[in-house]
Amino acid sequence: MYHGGMNRRLRSPLRVALLPFALVALAAASPPKKSLTPSEVIARAPPSAWVAVPDEDLLLIDFDTGQRVAVALAPDFAPVHVANIRTLARAGWFGGITINRVQDNYVTQWGDLTEKKPLPAGIVARPPAEYERPLKGLAFHPIGYRDAYAARTGHAGGWPVASDGRSAWLAHCYGMVGVGRNLAPDTGTGAELYAVIGHAPRHLDRNITTVGRVLGGMEALSALPRGTEALGFYKEGFPRPAIVSARLAADMPAADRPRYEVMRSDSIDFANWVLARAHRKDDFFVRPAGAVDICNAMPPVRALGPSR
Amino acid sequence: MYHGGMNRRLRSPLRVALLPFALVALAAASPPKKSLTPSEVIARAPPSAWVAVPDEDLLLIDFDTGQRVAVALAPDFAPVHVANIRTLARAGWFGGITINRVQDNYVTQWGDLTEKKPLPAGIVARPPAEYERPLKGLAFHPIGYRDAYAARTGHAGGWPVASDGRSAWLAHCYGMVGVGRNLAPDTGTGAELYAVIGHAPRHLDRNITTVGRVLGGMEALSALPRGTEALGFYKEGFPRPAIVSARLAADMPAADRPRYEVMRSDSIDFANWVLARAHRKDDFFVRPAGAVDICNAMPPVRALGPSR
Numbered sequence: 153m154y155h156g157g158m159n160r161r162l163r164s165p166l167r168v169a170l171l172p173f174a175l176v177a178l179a180a181a182s183p184p185k186k187s188l189t190p191s192e193v194i195a196r197a198p199p200s201a202w203v204a205v206p207d208e209d210l211l212l213i214d215f216d217t218g219q220r221v222a223v224a225l226a227p228d229f230a231p232v233h234v235a236n237i238r239t240l241a242r243a244g245w246f247g248g249i250t251i252n253r254v255q256d257n258y259v260t261q262w263g264d265l266t267e268k269k270p271l272p273a274g275i276v277a278r279p280p281a282e283y284e285r286p287l288k289g290l291a292f293h294p295i296g297y298r299d300a301y302a303a304r305t306g307h308a309g310g311w312p313v314a315s316d317g318r319s320a321w322l323a324h325c326y327g328m329v330g331v332g333r334n335l336a337p338d339t340g341t342g343a344e345l346y347a348v349i350g351h352a353p354r355h356l357d358r359n360i361t362t363v364g365r366v367l368g369g370m371e372a373l374s375a376l377p378r379g380t381e382a383l384g385f386y387k388e389g390f391p392r393p394a395i396v397s398a399r400l401a402a403d404m405p406a407a408d409r410p411r412y413e414v415m416r417s418d419s420i421d422f423a424n425w426v427l428a429r430a431h432r433k434d435d436f437f438v439r440p441a442g443a444v445d446i447c448n449a450m451p452p453v454r455a456l457g458p459s460r
Numbered sequence: 461m462y463h464g465g466m467n468r469r470l471r472s473p474l475r476v477a478l479l480p481f482a483l484v485a486l487a488a489a490s491p492p493k494k495s496l497t498p499s500e501v502i503a504r505a506p507p508s509a510w511v512a513v514p515d516e517d518l519l520l521i522d523f524d525t526g527q528r529v530a531v532a533l534a535p536d537f538a539p540v541h542v543a544n545i546r547t548l549a550r551a552g553w554f555g556g557i558t559i560n561r562v563q564d565n566y567v568t569q570w571g572d573l574t575e576k577k578p579l580p581a582g583i584v585a586r587p588p589a590e591y592e593r594p595l596k597g598l599a600f601h602p603i604g605y606r607d608a609y610a611a612r613t614g615h616a617g618g619w620p621v622a623s624d625g626r627s628a629w630l631a632h633c634y635g636m637v638g639v640g641r642n643l644a645p646d647t648g649t650g651a652e653l654y655a656v657i658g659h660a661p662r663h664l665d666r667n668i669t670t671v672g673r674v675l676g677g678m679e680a681l682s683a684l685p686r687g688t689e690a691l692g693f694y695k696e697g698f699p700r701p702a703i704v705s706a707r708l709a710a711d712m713p714a715a716d717r718p719r720y721e722v723m724r725s726d727s728i729d730f731a732n733w734v735l736a737r738a739h740r741k742d743d744f745f746v747r748p749a750g751a752v753d754i755c756n757a758m759p760p761v762r763a764l765g766p767s768r
Contacts, residue, residue, distance in 0.1 A: 256678055257634050283747075298606045300753035326565050326659040335743050351634040351659050351756060355740060355749045370564055371686045378679045432663060435643050439591075441663045445608035448659060 190428040194452050197421035202413040202454065203310065205367070207402035209234075211241060212410060214396045219372035221347075222410060222455075223329055225364045228290070228309060229322050230282040233331055233363050236275050236342035238400060243272035245343070246398035251376065255384025257351060260373040261332055262395065263344030271343060281337040283358045284321040292320065293417050295426060297443040301354045305446035307417035311365070312446050314357055322362040325352045325447035329364040349374040352447040367412045367453045411457030425452065498736040502760050505729035510721040510762065511618065513675065515710035517542075519549060520718060522704045527680035530718060530763075531637055533672045536598070536617060537630050538590040541639055541671050544583050544650035546708060551580035553651070554706035559684065563692025565659060568681040569640055570703065571652030579651060589645040591666045592629040600628065601725050603734060605751040609662045613754035615725035619673070620754050622665055630670040633660045633755035637672040657682040660755040675720045675761045719765030733760065 188196070209225040227234040240246060248269075253261035271277070292313060294306040302314035305323060312323040322328060329347050333340030340361060347366050366373065376393065379386040386392055401409045415422050430444040496504070519531040535542040548554060556577075561569040579585070600621060602614040610622035613631060620631040630636060637655050641648030648669060655674050674681065684701065687694040694700055709717040723730050738752040 254683075256682055281746075297608045299608060300605050300751050301749050337746050353756065355737070355745075355752065355756065357749065358747045359745050374564055375562075375683055375685055377683055429663070437663075437667050438589075438645050439666045441609050441665065443608050444663065448661065448663065 187433050188424065188428055189432070189434045190425055193421060193425040193428050194415070197415060197419070197425075201416055201419040201421040203416050205412045205414060207409060208238070208400060210367075210401040210410070210412060211237065211364070211398060212401060212404070213246070213369075213398040215372055216394045216396050217372065219393075220369050221366060221372050222368035222412060223364045224310075224367050224412065224414070226311060226322060226362070229285055229311070230331075230361050230363045232276055232279040233282055233340070233342045233361050236279060237345075237363065239272060239274045240343060241398050241400050242403060244397070245269070245272055246395045249395045249398075250392035251373075251386075251394075252379075252392060253346070253383060253385045254349070254376045254379050256349075256378045258349065258353060258384065259330075259346040260349050260376060261344065261346035263332060265392075271341065275341060275343075277341060278338045279341065279361075282361045283337075284319040287315050287318055287320040290320055291418055293423075295444070295446055295449060297430065297445065299446060301357060307422070307449075307451060310414035310417055310451045312450060314354075314446065321358050323352065323446050324348055324354050324356045324362065325450055326350070327366040327370055327450065328362055329366060330356065331361040331363055333360060347373045354447075365450075367414070368410070368455055408458055410455065413454050413456060415452040417451060422451065495741050496732065496736055497740070497742045498733055501729060501733040501736050502723070502762075505723060505727070505733075509724055509727040509729040511724050513720045513722060515717060516546070516708060518675075518709040518718070518720060519545065519672070519706060520709060520712070521554070521677075521706040523680055524702045524704050525680065527701075528677050529674060529680050530676035530720060531672045532618075532675050532720065532722070534619060534630060534670070537593055537619070538639075538669050538671045540584055540587040541590055541648070541650045541669050544587060545653075545671060547580060547582045548651055549706050549708050550711060552705070553577070553580055554703045557703045557706075558700035559681075559694075559702075560687075560700060561654070561691060561693045562657070562684045562687050564657075564686045566657065566661060566692065567638075567654040568657050568684060569652065569654035571640060573700075579649065583649060583651075585649060586646045587649065587669075590669045591645075592627040595623050595626055595628040598628055599726055601731075603752070603754055603757060605738065605753065607754060609665060615730070615757075615759060618722035618725055618759045620758060622662075622754065629666050631660065631754050632656055632662050632664045632670065633758055634658070635674040635678055635758065636670055637674060638664065639669040639671055641668060655681045662755075673758075675722070676718070676763055716766055718763065721762050721764060723760040725759060730759065 205224045211223040213221040225234045249262055250265055251262045252265050290308040292306050292308045294304050299305045303316050305314045312325050313320050314323045326348050329345055331340035331342055332344035332346055378384055381387055426449050429449055432440045513532045517533040521529040533542045557570055558573055559570045560573050598616040600614050600616045602612050607613045611624050613622045620633050621628050622631045634656050637653055639648035639650055640652035640654055686692055689695055734757050737757055740748045
């Protein structure tokens with residue numbers, strides 16, 4: 153009973169039919185590669201399998217704790233909000249902004265506690281709700297496994313994406329960054345942001361603008377004391393981590409710029425990596441799942457460039 | 461484009477057909493209740509909708525940080541391992557045990573760093589791999605939504621459960637507690653445990669024995685500094701939180717016993733709550749997901765009894 157055979161249901165013809173062509177082709181053409189572990193696939197991926205996050209899309213947030221959080225911005229999904237965030241960063245607006253909310257298994261959120269700090273010139277005060285975009289125009293690679301929330305999920309440009317076949321949107325996975333807003337859908341500017349620190353709250357998909365992903369320094373957001381007020385807000389007087397500066401890599405001296413690379417969603421190495429995540433061959437696993445959900449398949453990231 | 465209509469694909473007849481009978485009956489019989497938010501459903505649930513965790517199944521772990529973690533044990537899923545954990549607790553064995561591993565978006569793990577502390581009499585040294593059990597005998601209530609990993613998911617006795625139709629197993633959701641082991645499947649005794657602190661690592665399902673769920677004090681495990689060594693292990697010399705005592709509520713003076721109640725999986729209130737999670741009516745939501753995955757539907761818990 154405890155050591156039954158592989159779960160054949162997950163390996164039915166229907167499941168195979170859902171696999172994207174590239175993965176099926178790979179499985180057929182390169183059986184030896186199937187025995188690599190996910191880490192081995194990453195270690196062996198050639199330079200061409202990686203793409204650098206553009207300096208204009210890399211936001212470095214330095215906290216007074218000495219910790220740095222690196223966020224990749226997603227202009228292909230939220231162009232107006234990302235433009236706002238760039239404007240805020242370039243105006244030095246984020247300096248002094250504090251983390252005000254840490255709700256366990258949900259989000260860490262930072263913003264202007266006074267709600268009175270004037271926004272700089274050039275900010276679109278009521279940007280459109282950039283909750284989704286056309287699927288067309290994205291190089292979308294379906295993951296090929298079921299999802300509780302969306303008709304299909306997959307990857308595009310290094311992002312976790314969900315789609316109904318016409319629209320596409322960023323999936324609210326661990327480490328994704330979104331725009332805090334009030335009840336009206338177009339009330340977020342990008343001045344108040346949050347990062348997911350728990351199980352993917354996918355019910356937020358298409359209810360909020362998602363603007364990026366934490367690529368480095370996640371601990372500075374996930375390991376904080378949880379707030380004791382409703383929704384995880386910190387009590388008045390609680391010592392809050394404060395932002396010293398938030399800058400785009402493009403605005404830093406070239407020698408100081410961190411460099412992050414994300415594995416290309418359209419590379420054979422990435423397809424191999426997803427397969428290896430679904431069909432674990434590590435010695436530890438006695439029963440590979442035969443599937444992987446989109447938020448357990450966040451594209452691999454590596455940090456290069458100067459450390460600090 | 462950004463404000464399209466409801467996602468009809470998620471509301472197709474097939475989806476409704478998958479809903480458990482109780483939910484369908486409810487939706488038909490009590491339409492007004494559908495407008496309640498999840499919090500409102502919890503607030504209105506009568507006492508009969510809640511069931512107390514038995515004192516024999518409630519493990520209270522006190523750390524030298526002053527924090528307490530409350531874990532509900534799952535003897536219906538892992539009887540031998542749970543018996544071991546009770547024996548370890550009653551022998552005072554957990555005193556001095558430290559947290560040695562905190563891997564971001566994965567697990568916090570505690571155990572005997574020396575690996576030499578003798579186990580007390582009565583411990584089954586090589587318990588069977590209690591990775592799954594027969595579905596038969598469980599009051600299983602399907603959640604009615606898709607899952608990336610298992611043919612079906614749902615709830616039984618207040619637990620998140622996955623099943624292939626014959627076997628059933630606890631799903632590795634946020635806050636679930638499992639038994640650390642070496643490569644051989646039957647090498648975990650229950651002396652080394654971990655809790656999930658990130659997106660549900662469902663690939664561990666049926667690869668490891670799951671013994672319980674953190675019901676209280678999760679922050680003491682999730683908000684810790686992340687380990688800097690491989691797999692999130694703390695570096696030698698890093699100050700590790702240590703367990704002062706781990707006791708069963710049954711072994712505490714009656715007046716000191718914490719009391720936790722979990723919403724009954726077989727109550728109409730729970731069915732209502734799952735529906736409310738899937739079809740959010742809070743003013744914030746502009747597009748309810750129409751579904752919820754098993755790890756975003758962890759049965760509600762409430763703490764009663766003496767605080768400390």
